[in-house]
Amino acid sequence: MTRAVRYIAARTLDTAPVKSLPPGPGEVEVAPAYVGICGTDLHIFHGDMDARVHAPAVLGHEMSGRVVRVGPDTEGWQPGDAVTVMPLRWDGTCPACRAGHRHICQHLDFIGIDSPGAMQQRWTVPAATLLRLPDSVPLDRAALVEPTAVAVHDVGRAEVRGGERVVVVGGGPVGLLIALVARTVGAEVRVVELSAHRRLLAGKLGLATWDPAEQNVPELVREWTGDAGADVAFEVSGAAAGMDTAVEVLGVRGRLCLVAIHPQHREVNLHRFFWRELTLVGARLYDRSDFERAVTLVADGTIPAEQLISKVVPLAEAPSAFEALESGGDVMKILVDCTDEAEEAAV
Numbered sequence: 001m002t003r004a005v006r007y008i009a010a011r012t013l014d015t016a017p018v019k020s021l022p023p024g025p026g027e028v029e030v031a032p033a034y035v036g037i038c039g040t041d042l043h044i045f046h047g048d049m050d051a052r053v054h055a056p057a058v059l060g061h062e063m064s065g066r067v068v069r070v071g072p073d074t075e076g077w078q079p080g081d082a083v084t085v086m087p088l089r090w091d092g093t094c095p096a097c098r099a100g101h102r103h104i105c106q107h108l109d110f111i112g113i114d115s116p117g118a119m120q121q122r123w124t125v126p127a128a129t130l131l132r133l134p135d136s137v138p139l140d141r142a143a144l145v146e147p148t149a150v151a152v153h154d155v156g157r158a159e160v161r162g163g164e165r166v167v168v169v170g171g172g173p174v175g176l177l178i179a180l181v182a183r184t185v186g187a188e189v190r191v192v193e194l195s196a197h198r199r200l201l202a203g204k205l206g207l208a209t210w211d212p213a214e215q216n217v218p219e220l221v222r223e224w225t226g227d228a229g230a231d232v233a234f235e236v237s238g239a240a241a242g243m244d245t246a247v248e249v250l251g252v253r254g255r256l257c258l259v260a261i262h263p264q265h266r267e268v269n270l271h272r273f274f275w276r277e278l279t280l281v282g283a284r285l286y287d288r289s290d291f292e293r294a295v296t297l298v299a300d301g302t303i304p305a306e307q308l309i310s311k312v313v314p315l316a317e318a319p320s321a322f323e324a325l326e327s328g329g330d331v332m333k334i335l336v337d338c339t340d341e342a343e344e345a346a347v
């Protein structure tokens with residue numbers, strides 16, 4: 001048995017013992033060390049994803065850990081290896097896979113949403129999902145590799161180039177990681193974020209911020225860009241008002257990269273798309289090369305992952321950590337400590 005954090009129903013989580021399956025051929029059993037709570041986990045917690053998530057469901061897809069057992073006929077891994085998991089399983093045969101877009105397979109199994117995730121003490125996954133972590137990276141920081149891979153993918157989808165002016169709407173963990181990755185390619189970046197705490201943290205990372213509740217963001221963008229408007233906007237807030245901001249700040253031929261999950265249909269100012277010849281690009285997940293790049297960016301400190309981690313809580317306290325994030329407390333990234341040591345300390 002292994003203890004796990006489970007989604008039961010809207011706004012209800014529990015921690016309970018669940019069966020851990022021995023690794024079969026091509027599989028590896030991992031002991032998750034740290035697992036991040038993501039905006040998407042909050043969407044699940046709200047009940048927004050009930051059509052997809054089958055309760056009781058073990059959550060968690062941003063993780064680091066160590067290999068415990070290796071299944072039969074599985075090469076290349078040893079117990080003790082430090083790893084992170086790219087939590088995607090594709091069928092390889094659907095039209096999307098055949099066109100080379102396996103990460104958005106039409107029958108994708110996103111491990112941690114569609115099948116049991118990492119917020120547990122033991123987790124069996126296909127060996128093909130593992131990436132090795134350099135010994136130099138502390139495992140808590142390595143839990144931020146997955147959201148960093150999202151950011152790498154998004155900056156690539158938007159084709160951000162050096163010297164471009166980029167507005168990131170929503171300065172949560174994903175938004176700040178996008179801002180940091182965009183900066184590595186030489187873009188000038190502004191972050192639009194409602195929470196004072198999150199703006200302060202962005203400032204400590206050297207990112208300039210605006211408060212959309214107090215400031216006229218489109219006007220500030222006009223001043224910043226000499227009336228041209230931004231080259232790229234990322235919508236990472238998931239809010240209707242955030243989407244409006246992202247559309248409004250773009251200049252002629254600007255690109256809007258949509259990263260956030262919008263569970264509802266939205267009204268969008270399409271006239272603006274026509275008038276300025278804007279482009280809307282969706283961005284979902286990452287591929288293996290994005291993940292490898294993310295391991296490097298976290299390992300070499302380009303992404304100061306430790307500064308984004310607000311708190312580490314033991315597995316038993318994960319449900320209250322979800323409540324804290326939900327109520328918009330002064331937090332950025334919360335990690336759940338799934339190590340056996342933390343579990344023993346809690347007993």
Ligand SMILES: NC(=O)c1ccc[n+]([C@@H]2O[C@H](COP(=O)([O-])OP(=O)(O)OC[C@H]3O[C@@H](n4cnc5c(N)ncnc54)[C@H](O)[C@@H]3O)[C@@H](O)[C@H]2O)c1
Pocket residue numbers: 038039040043150169170171172173174175192193194195198212236237238239240241242245258259260261262283284285286
């Ligand atoms: N495309 C993908 O593959 C992918 C991957 C991970 C997360 N996501 C999605 O991206 C979004 C962001 O993830 P996160 O973990 O950073 O979530 P988060 O909820 O922590 O961050 C969203 C931020 O937007 C801010 N915000 C809300 N309304 C705003 C407004 N009108 N203007 C400016 N800021 C506003 C909030 O204060 C918050 O800080 C979520 O919707 C998540 O589901 C998508």
Ligand SMILES: [Zn+2]
Pocket residue numbers: 090091092093094095096097098102104105106107108
């Ligand atoms: Zn497929």
